[in-house]
Amino acid sequence: MLVVCLLVGHNAWLWLGKGITPDTDILALLPADERDPVLQQSFTHMVDSAQQRVVVLVGAKDWLDAGRAADAFQATLAPHAGLLAFDAMGDEAQAGWLASLQPHATLLVGALDEKQLREQPARYWTDSALARLYNAFSGPKLGAFRDDPFGLFAGWAQERAGETPVRPRDGRLFVAGEGREYVLLTYTLRDSAFSLRAQQAVLPMLDAATGAVQRAVPSAEVIKAGVVLHAAAAGRQASGEIHTIGVGSMLGIVLLTWLTFRSFKPVGLTVVAIGIGFLGALSVCWLLFGRIHLLTLVFGASLIGVAQDYGIYFLCHRLGADPALDSHRLLRRLLPGLGLTLLAAVIGYMGLALTPFPGLRHMAVFSALGLVFAWMTVVCWFPALIDGRSLTAGPLARRYRGLVTRWPRLSGGPVSLVLVAALGGLAVLGCSRLQVDDDIRSLQSSPPELIRDQVKLGKLLDAPSPVQYYLVRGSSAEQVLEREEALKRRLDPLIVQGDIKGVQALSNWVPSQATQAARLALVEDKLLAAGGPLAGLAREIGEDPEWATATAAHLRVAAAPLKIDAFLKTTAADPWRHLWLGEVEGEHASIVALRGMRYAAIPALAQAGTNLPGVQWVDKVGGISSVLGRYRAYMGWVVLGAYAVVFLVLLPRYRGRTWRVVAPTAAASILTLALLGLSGQNLQLFHVLALMLLLGVGVDYGIFLQEESGHGSDAPWLAVGLSAASTILSFGLLALSGTPALRAFGLTMLAGTALVWLVAPCFTVTKEETHAMPVLA
Template sequence: MARARTFAILWLAAVCLLLGHNAYLWFVQRIVPDTDIMALLPVQDRDPVLQRSFAHMVDAAQQRVIVLVGAREWEDAKRAADAYAAVLAKRPDLFAATQANEQLQSDYLALFQKHRLVLMTAAQQAQLEKEGAAFWTQQALAKLYAPFGGPKLGAWQDDPFGLFAGWAQERAQETPVRPRDGHLFVADDAMQYVLLPLTLKVPALSMTAQDQVLPLLQAAKTAALQGAQLGAQQGRVIEAGVILHAAAASAQASREMHTIGLGSLAGIVLLVWCTFRSLKPIGLILLSLGIGCLGALSVCWLLFGQIHLMTLVFGASLIGVAQDYGAYYLCNRLSAPATLDSQTLLKKLLPSLALTLLAAVIGYTGLALTPFPGLRQMAVFSALGLIFAWLTVVCWFPQLIGPQTLRGGALAQRYGALLARWPVLRAQRTTWIAAVLFGAAALFGIARMKANDDIRQLQNPPKHLVDDQLALGKLLDAPTPVQFFLVRGTSQEQVLQREEELKRRLDPLVQRGKLTGYQALSNWVPSARTQQERRALLDLKLLGHGGPLAALAQQTGEDGAWVDATAARLRAAGTPLTLDAFLQAPSSEPWRHLWLGKEHGEYASIVALRGLNFADAVMLSRLARDVAGVQWVDKVAEISSVLGAYRVTMGFVVLAAYGVVFLLLLPRYRGRAWRVIAPTAAASIATLAILGYAGQDLQLFHVLALMLLLGIGVDYGIFMQESPDRRDATAWLAVGLSAANTILGFGLLALSNTPALHSFGLTMLLGTLIVWLAVPCFGNPSIKKKVDADAIGIR
């Protein structure tokens, strides 16, 4: 007894430390759960440059919010956009807006004007190589005299053949956005829009920032529509940005955390009250659950330095599992004779309690073997929560619950009586026929399941955000940040040359409509080799003696001095344009995210694609293999393939875990060990079959749920085999309480709008229910099927 009190006091000291640490985290450090959805994705370290490229693209998009304010009439759109911007201007600490004005446009072209001689399109270069002097003379005269001879950037003498103007026009076609009246303009068949590109000054994934930004954006949207007096048919505000999706995910996770946590808690309280008709067992079980959650949070924060919001959502379902140990102890205390003191009872129950904890931790360890940092954190959180709850039961329950302190209620009486009528499997013909029929039905159902590891299934953003994202992507023809080409080389020059080779392979796809275009730094800064070739070609075909420039002078009445002066002015604008100079210029700001710089001893850049269909990704992957230093990066396909690989791997891990658990059970249960594990195995097979009949695709999260089901289901088998005599319904009562609360805990995840949690919860719901129903069938058939009501404390 003295040793038991010592352990109880030591555990009290540990719990006080946990309370103090949690108080510090929430009230002093004021921790905020992480909402970064990327934390839930696989981490792969095999190619650091590739990982850096993806992170670079995501980071570039993460802090941006794109707003389109539209109306049928341009003046209305401008008025609405000004009203929207005026609201945001009140919070310069949150947003930085890009202004569109004439000075900005002038600064945009200033750098290129200095190097205009070497800036031309690939088509123009091909024309230079093919066409003769007469063609270029006519081109220059058309630029000079024709009223619609194309855009003019500066004086005619600065670009008489229109090469630089053609290059600038092609660059402008990389986006449908155009400057208009001091605004950025884009339109579709129905409306004209003002584009407001915004940059967040606060972290997009911060919940505090989301609480500030979202109301401000809503106020700005209201002001835009009301200020311009636009109705739903006359005006529209389209908003897109990572912060909008992150805020929606945070709100959804918060709602689900409260729904699942409170639903589980309410169910446990109700069931415990109906079973024991006393507040004390309720308080004790809530105490073990609370300490489990507080302990898991503290240790996870110390291990990971942060806590993910999805961990808290998943951890809310921990309530449905951690109460198993308390419920098992209380049910046995209820049925134990008054002469048996609590410490002796604990010693009797300790082996089975230890096995149940070990089996559950093995289940969560399976989750920790996945490549998902967020899922690992969930597994560690849950396993720690179980350990802390288990220690609370072992250290405190015997001190707080003595003999004759509990009394069974009507629920215990009615439920306990069910065991007498429950069938038991026997080695007879009927059993074998049932087994064959079950196997055939299960095999057919499982065969109907198709594996689908598409990462896009894990996303379920609100419909209005999806609609806005699609509308914005169509209007702006923006590239996706998760599918692109990664170009590498030993120098900046080699990277630019390889980009140019890649673009030559992509141009036929653009012509066939497979792509609408591409974004690449070499569009703006040709390689030094290309610039040198163009300079030599211009000297040979246009600026030489007796060439088109001389013929042009003759046609316009100019003399030889004009020819020399014009040629000298053009050659002065033929100095090489360097990548470093471009990246330092204001005009490079929209394209800087395409340059990775020097990474792990090599230079790298990104070529982003516009108008890409997912169906064409395989073709692009083959194309990349034909160009040295070029790699096709499809993060969607990559992560999906990782999900598929881990789904297969975890399937084998589940099978191996069954073997490990069976070996752990053998020393204690000997020939009955298979009876402990068989109900869970049968339930797992039946669950997969039901999912197959329901038309569900097999995903990694189904397999992970089966891993956890092993840990939980074996608990029920252990409970029943610890009391094989069916005249004693104590274990059956403990199984019923545990299963009901597990269903309330994990089963409520099936209601989640997060597809991964929904799949996980649905599998756990079906599996736990089937284990519950199946576990009495694997009892010892040699024991009488009479239930002694007194044995479960019913008077």
């Protein structure tokens, strides 16, 4: 009682005092790459750069309508700047980053201009400068003519602007596509995108802003994207599933218990046992991990269908026993079987803890602890509160127990052999058709409209993929920049072929010192040398030689070496800062991102980085999918090992009948795989994880039936029926989950549990067989 009071008090403090909120970060289910911290940090940089941002495109066929719609959207969100802050990107910001780069302007030469400097004659550059001076349509002009007479810095800036289709227009950010003109609005979320509080506040705000747009310009289109939108969708889905699975399972168990025992006391005690299991698991998991994942609670809701097995086992034996028999004596007789069922279930759940997924480890620990607390509640409380006169057989118990005499038994007869052969053929056929699919994208569960908006926005903004990129490493920042430049030369043919549209890299903005020196030498030789294009330009515009000398000196002043650390402190670096990892674990690293990548070009992109020192192609989707496949195979062997462990644990008690305890679950697992194959389901890691749990659940039924096999008692038969029905109900509801991983898990458990229920009674033995194979008392 003291332990229960402590659990209730601790849970009350967690929810009411501390105000905990479950974590909704789906990435918690993914494996952390602990062997390569640089690679892991690169992925974190790419994800974090977008995690706190909400990107909105407000579009219309007419630019003025798009502007009015954007104003309505902004006005609605303006009072909530403390939660969702607007990122101002106007002319002042552009002027700021241009000014910060002006001291290095002479060194900043675009790739096309560098090529022309090497190939074009002096007259070309004199004519180019004259065109810039006298022709209003000769190209962009940044600053005074003397600051950039040949347009090299302007060409470089235009090249950098080409890294995104977004352009400034009338004090807004503008992009066009699909017959519409869009205003780009970006917001920064102040709280974590995975905070339930932030999600609950932000979504109504965005919906209200969208409504304001529709009222202002009914024909306007609003496209929204952001991690918070996907996290909120997952949170809503998981919250709904907690109620559906947990409440549905509980109602089903209550109904089954009432129809069996025709009393509220077993119902109340079963609910208490499950409740204490849930509270105990939550408290201990919080103490161990300092957090609780929302999917852990969803998955934990399914343990309701398992935790009640222990109470049902005791209640069914109490119903069928002599009313004069003391409940504590009855418990002592049942305790070996109860202990083995708990041990087998915990072995099954602990198999999940062997995975590299933090989320699954939390689920395994939560569920195992919940079973332990529920088991202890049954052992400590049920004998004291239930006596021989507390229970009366209800209509379900009376009708169901009549089936025990008619259920088929496995024997050496022809009917049994034909049935076994038929099931064996079905298993071989189904398993031969079973395919595997470890693609992480098959676990995508975001609403279609969110995915559609994300894809459309990505195309309009030409955004790079955050999960496919190059990781470049070196012993120094300078070496990293040099290796980036070597990689970009490799990628130039792929840009020409259309496999990618462009590259985003810090070396686009900060060339290596060797490249800066080479470009300065090229400018000196081709433009500033005596008698060169600059001198020719002075003659053409009527200036004396001193003007050319002074202009050359002015351009040399604007040739201060640009260092990466200095650039990262400027406003120009804000959109690209996530590409630079800096020093990690004693080495420097950066990210080279790809714009407009075709997925069919991934093999060519991977090949482009080979044999380049310090360059690594990163395909996070492919990498995680590979990990899922590797651990699917690994967990398959773990399942086989768990069968061996359970067999050895049960062997001292059941001796020659041990195989009868384990065989029903093994047969059900094989048939479940066959059914997956026949139904066209692809095998995933989560199917295998469910087979691990099925071992723990199914062996319970084998233990129940073998404990008093041949003694003529129908209590184990009734216990197996009620337990299986409750488990099927809870995991059947889990199979309705909108989360693909949980749905795969639930479908496997649904089919597997039903099959164990049907098969396990076939392996019971008669009284004569029991006497021939004595069981250790």
